[in-house]
Amino acid sequence: MSEKKHSPLTPLLDWLQQLGRFCLGFFERLGRGHLLLFHIVSGIPGLAFKWRLVVFQLYSVGVLSLLIIVVSGLFVGMVLGLQGYNTLVDFGAEESLGTFVALTLVRELGPVVSALLFAGRAGSSLTAEIGLMKATEQLSGMEMMAVNPVKRILAPRFLAGVLSLPLLAAIFSAIGVMGGYFVGVDLLGVDDGAYWSQMQAKVDLHDDIYNGVIKSIVFGIVVTWIAVFEGYDCTPTSEGVSRATTRTVVHASLAVLGLDFVLTALMFGEG
């Protein structure tokens, strides 16, 4: 029996080898992801002649996500109304509740929570669908029929995701403002006129609403990109699809939260 000789440096070398392999794998995937994004974006102009595909995906990705967005927006708005009132009332500033609810939603919670919900609802569904199409050779079959699956399958889904998320975030914020109104004005007795007039006076179209929209567009691109890439790049087995779906939710959520900080620092940092 021959036994391997272990030097004291062996564990360190093994660790370095693993680290190197991990880094190479990471950058390889990152490269593949960017190449795929390039091919998807280059396929978007061609969708002008296949707009039905985009409309169908807008329904599948956007409209079917409405319920979770509306319900979550309502409850988040109601919680903001309650928490905001309890804090503001100590300073006699409860009439600023409308401003508080609206700014919190439009600047932060609308884009971020919508993106997180979107990653869980639509992102995972996109990954699973594309991954299963790969596992059942539907994508290969398309390639052999001289149909590019990146342009036929991925590009409409990507475009639909990018268009849907800003709209969903806007709906989330609007419903949240209504939820805050319901708790603050109807239940806790904040003045109706003050709620709306303070909001109107303090929420700025450029600084607040446009920046929120920019955030949700960026999140839409990132979440949908991760979702379609994970599906297209997955190992074509049931376990591979399952892992890819999990990765979509985890990576997209982390990317949204990380990017939110960066974007917030860029947009509101000076203030």
Place this chain on the structure above:
Amino acid sequence: MTYMSNVNDKPLIEIRDLHFKRGEQVIFDGVDIDIPRGKITAIMGPSGTGKTTLLRLIGGQLRPDAGTILVDGQEVAALSTRELYQLRKRMGMLFQSGALLTDINVYENVAFPLREHTELSESMIRSLVLVKLEAVGLRGARHLMPSELSGGMARRVALARAIALDPMMILYDEPFTGQDPISMGVLLELIHTLNNALGLTSIVVSHDVKETITISDHIYLLSNGKVIAHGSPDELEKSPSDWAQQFLQGLADGPVPFHYAANDYAEDLLVTMGKHMKGGAV
């Protein structure tokens, strides 16, 4: 006239000195294959010999490490994406699973390549789809979804889709695997009839020896990355290769041994008994 006959005599697919590796595993190690026009050529060999990989190399979904694959005079690996897609419009491929699009029905599946690649009117597409479905006997099933089809029916629909654009050749990937005798008979009949009626060139990848031999004009046997034998079914039956005889007759033992490589059996057992006597673990 002479020129035309020379062109038509040339094989549709010429594979020369093909080398292909997947990771460290050698799949093809210097393979030469000619696929004649208008014939049914079978590629056979045990599981894992790279038969499906060969189809993907012919279809340009994989690139060889070395060697050339000429399809109708064009080197597949050297084609641009646009040229490759043009070539694929003249190829049909029947996947083992059928690879039907699961979110559209049978009719739309067969209409899919027509809608993607032609500007035909809806009534023309309808007529063509019904003709193709009639050819595979499933005109009446056009409203069914892929999930409502049996395995054999799904492959027949996939076959109708593969011939939708009237290709010059069809690649069949394990068309008989997992089929009941009736479905298998139907598929055999269809492959044979379509090849003759449409003047196609067919490549059937399979390890169902008896069934494939009945419809093949030419057979290649692959193993360990090499062509072991090739010729007409009659020629192969007389092949001097022991391996070819073992494969064609389905013998349990031969050049491919029944036993996986191991130490001497008696020695192995004695070691076990010795360990028991000493009270050690096996």
